[in-house]
Structure formats: C-alpha cells, structure tokens
Amino acid sequence: MDFTLNEEEQMFKDTCASLADDLLAPNAGAWDRGHIFPAEAVAQMAEIGLMGVAIPDSEGGTGANALSYVIAMEEISRGCASCGVIMSVNNSLYCDPVNRYASAEQRGEWLAPYASGEKLGAFALTEPGNGSDAAAMRTTARRDGDDYILNGTKAWITNAYEADGFIVFATTDRDAGSSAVSAFLVPKGSDGFSLGKKEDKLGIRASSTAQLFFENCRVPAANMLGAPGEGFGVAMSTLDGGRIGIAAQALGIAEAAFRAARDYSLERKTFGKPIAEHQAIAFKLADMATRIEAARLLTHQAAQQKDAKLDYGKLSAMAKLAAAETAMWVTTQAIQVFGGNGYVTEYPVERHFRDAKITEIYEGTSEVQRIVIGRAVLKEALQ
Numbered sequence: 001m002d003f004t005l006n007e008e009e010q011m012f013k014d015t016c017a018s019l020a021d022d023l024l025a026p027n028a029g030a031w032d033r034g035h036i037f038p039a040e041a042v043a044q045m046a047e048i049g050l051m052g053v054a055i056p057d058s059e060g061g062t063g064a065n066a067l068s069y070v071i072a073m074e075e076i077s078r079g080c081a082s083c084g085v086i087m088s089v090n091n092s093l094y095c096d097p098v099n100r101y102a103s104a105e106q107r108g109e110w111l112a113p114y115a116s117g118e119k120l121g122a123f124a125l126t127e128p129g130n131g132s133d134a135a136a137m138r139t140t141a142r143r144d145g146d147d148y149i150l151n152g153t154k155a156w157i158t159n160a161y162e163a164d165g166f167i168v169f170a171t172t173d174r175d176a177g178s179s180a181v182s183a184f185l186v187p188k189g190s191d192g193f194s195l196g197k198k199e200d201k202l203g204i205r206a207s208s209t210a211q212l213f214f215e216n217c218r219v220p221a222a223n224m225l226g227a228p229g230e231g232f233g234v235a236m237s238t239l240d241g242g243r244i245g246i247a248a249q250a251l252g253i254a255e256a257a258f259r260a261a262r263d264y265s266l267e268r269k270t271f272g273k274p275i276a277e278h279q280a281i282a283f284k285l286a287d288m289a290t291r292i293e294a295a296r297l298l299t300h301q302a303a304q305q306k307d308a309k310l311d312y313g314k315l316s317a318m319a320k321l322a323a324a325e326t327a328m329w330v331t332t333q334a335i336q337v338f339g340g341n342g343y344v345t346e347y348p349v350e351r352h353f354r355d356a357k358i359t360e361i362y363e364g365t366s367e368v369q370r371i372v373i374g375r376a377v378l379k380e381a382l383q
C-alpha cells in the first residue's frame with residue numbers, strides 16, 4: 001500500500017499548512033476564549049477551495065479526492081479545531097449528501113453556493129432525546145398538499161448560527177422506525193424555524209452549536225433530499241464518510257499538541273538539562289509520534305478505500321476510533337510535558353486537550369464506532 005502523496009496532494013497540504021500556521025494557530029486561542037466565529041478564516045478557507053474539497057468543480061467544489069480532504073482537514077484542525085469542524089460539517093455532512101442525493105432542480109440552489117463557500121451548511125439529525133439511537137427521532141414531517149409541515153427539536157447542531165441551509169431529518173411515522181425518516185433542505189429564516197441559545201462548550205468554542213426548533217414549519221415537498229423514507233440511509237451513509245473527516249480533525253489536534261510538547265521539551269530545563277534529555281519525556285514524545293502515525297495511516301487508508309469506491313464503513317469507524325482516542329491520549333501527555341504551564345491558557349495544550357474530547361463523541365461516539373467495527377468483523381467471520 002502506497003501512502004506517498006503525489007505532487008498535487010503535497011501542494012494542497014502545503015497551502016493548508018501555511019494558512020494554519022499564518023492565520024489559524026496564532027488566533028485560535030482568542031477565538032476560543034471569545035467564542036468568536038472565525039469568519040475571516042472561513043472566507044480564506046473558501047478561497048483556497050476548502051469548503052467543497054471533494055465536490056466536482058462543475059458543482060462549485062474543488063474536485064479533489066477524499067485523501068486530499070483528510071490532508072486538508074488535518075492541517076486546518078492543527079491550526080484551529082473549530083475551523084476544522086466548521087469545514088467538516090460543510091464538506092462531509094452537508095455538501096456530500098446533497099451532491100449524492102439532490103435532484104437536478106435542487107443542485108443550483110443547494111449545492112454550488114455551499115461547495116464554493118459562499119454559503120454555509122448544517123446537518124440536523126440529533127435530538128434532545130436521541131443521539132446514538134437516531135432512528136428513534138421524534139421530529140415529524142406531515143404532508144400537506146405540496147408541502148411538508150415539520151414539528152420538533154434538533155439538538156447540538158454545528159454551524160447553527162451561521163448556516164444558510166440545513167439538512168433536517170424527520171419522520172412521517174414515529175412508530176415505523178428508520179424506514180419512515182426523510183431528509184429535507186430547509187433554508188434559515190423559514191417561518192416556524194428558530195434557534196436556541198448557543199451552547200457553552202468545553203472545546204471547539206469558536207464554532208456555534210445550538211438547538212433548532214420547528215413549530216409548524218412549512219417546507220415545500222420539492223425540498224426533500226432523496227426519496228420519501230430514504231432519509232435514514234442518507235444520514236448513515238453521510239456519517240460513514242464524515243467519520244474520516246473527524247479522524248483527520250483528531251489527528252490535527254494531536255499533531256498540534258505533539259509539536260507544542262516537543263518544542264517545549266527542548267527549551268525547558270530541569271536538573272541542568274532540557275527535559276527532552278530525560279528519558280521519561282523522550283519516551284512520551286516517541287509514543288505520541290508513534291500513535292499519531294499509526295492513526296494517520298489508518299485514516300489515509302480509509303480515505304483511499306473511499307477514493308477506490310470500495311466499502312470503507314469499517315475502516316472509517318476504525319480510523320475515527322483510533323484517531324479520537326489518540327488525540328485524547330496525546331493531548332493528556334502534552335499537558336504532562338508542560339507541567340504547570342500545561343494547565344493554564346497561556347499555552348495552547350489545554351485548548352488542544354479540551355478540543356480533543358469532542359472527537360470521541362460526535363458523528364458516533366467511540367462506543368458506537370466499536371459497535372460498527374464489531375458488527376463488521378463478525379460479519380466477515382461468518383461469510
């Protein structure tokens with residue numbers, strides 16, 4: 001298996017790395033402290049084609065492959081994990097399903113402006129009463145003439161405050177399980193659609209997260225994404241792809257924490273020498289680098305499998321599980337390398353630690369990834 005980047009992929013990585021180093025990393029702390037949406041950074045990300053990386057250029061995107069997407073996600077998240085999630089939701093959770101399911105009539109309005117970064121998308125599956133068990137959703141869609149009427153509440157929706165368009169999942173029959181779920185394209189500002197307060201989160205604080213309220217919100221039937229009853233399939237196939245992006249986000253956070261710890265260990269002296277020369281610290285750095293590289297190989301393999309149009313569900317779950325747990329472990333070690341300085345906001349590693357935690361929760365918790373992987377390996381054994 002060849003994981004060498006070709007010239008084009010390497011150039012893309014370098015461009016993203018420059019943006020991360022020059023604009024994102026120097027400002028990420030202030031954005032985090034102030035809960036400031038990084039609008040200028042998102043505009044620059046759009047300019048270099050990061051808001052629709054794997055969407056064809058004929059549809060307003062960049063037309064790159066899934067591997068390029070994960071490379072970009074890692075670099076951007078290394079600079080600012082909030083920028084990473086804003087980008088990941090627009091790319092993986094919004095543009096990808098719209099590209100795969102939108103009708104010819106829907107594409108002009110709902111895809112190109114989002115893939116180019118002119119507009120921002122959001123994905124509304126989770127509800128206050130159900131996250132992992134998404135099929136148990138309570139939000140309803142009732143047909144009324146040429147429209148559907150949406151009623152219910154969605155929870156934890158990333159980009160809620162800035163998004164122009166939302167993919168909203170709702171059921172036409174609460175007793176029928178996943179087969180009654182449909183997906184709808186809902187514009188911001190629709191009558192009967194309002195936002196809750198911004199959640200005050202542990203990490204990724206520069207991205208907005210909020211509840212969405214639907215009270216007799218009328219959506220044209222023409223805004224259904226995919227066929228009636230196809231919504232659960234839209235959501236699950238979207239999350240398979242999205243998980244590779246979150247794996248890459250986790251890698252970026254871990255890499256940022258590793259580099260900070262490595263550089264600090266060369267400067268900080270105890271007992272007359274840099275702490276890097278104490279074997280306990282050098283071994284920590286060795287383990288951090290090794291775990292990151294292992295998770296990166298798995299993430300790149302999942303992306304390559306997607307590019308090759310092979311089944312990648314098991315690998316994307318493995319990549320997300322491995323990268324998220326690596327990010328949590330590496331960021332914990334990074335704080336330890338910094339000692340007391342790791343515990344204060346003057347240095348970035350406490351933010352990396354707070355940012356890492358979410359990668360074990362959204363787009364399927366680590367427990368859910370283990371369920372997906374467990375099912376896949378048992379199925380393989382029985383084949």
Ligand SMILES: Cc1cc2nc3c(=O)[nH]c(=O)nc-3n(C[C@H](O)[C@H](O)[C@H](O)COP(=O)(O)OP(=O)(O)OC[C@H]3O[C@@H](n4cnc5c(N)ncnc54)[C@H](O)[C@@H]3O)c2cc1C
Nearest residue numbers: 123124125126130131132156157158361362363364365367
């Ligand atoms: C900051 C943030 C941003 C988010 N962004 C979005 C978004 O943009 N769009 C969206 O739709 N959702 C979003 N989410 C929601 C996220 O995907 C859910 O929080 C996640 O899927 C977990 O669901 P839950 O919170 O309801 O936890 P629950 O499902 O209640 O789970 C609670 C605990 O039980 C465990 N558990 C549950 N079922 C099982 C089982 N069968 N076996 C073993 N363990 C189990 C879980 O792993 C977890 O540890 C976001 C969440 C956060 C915090």
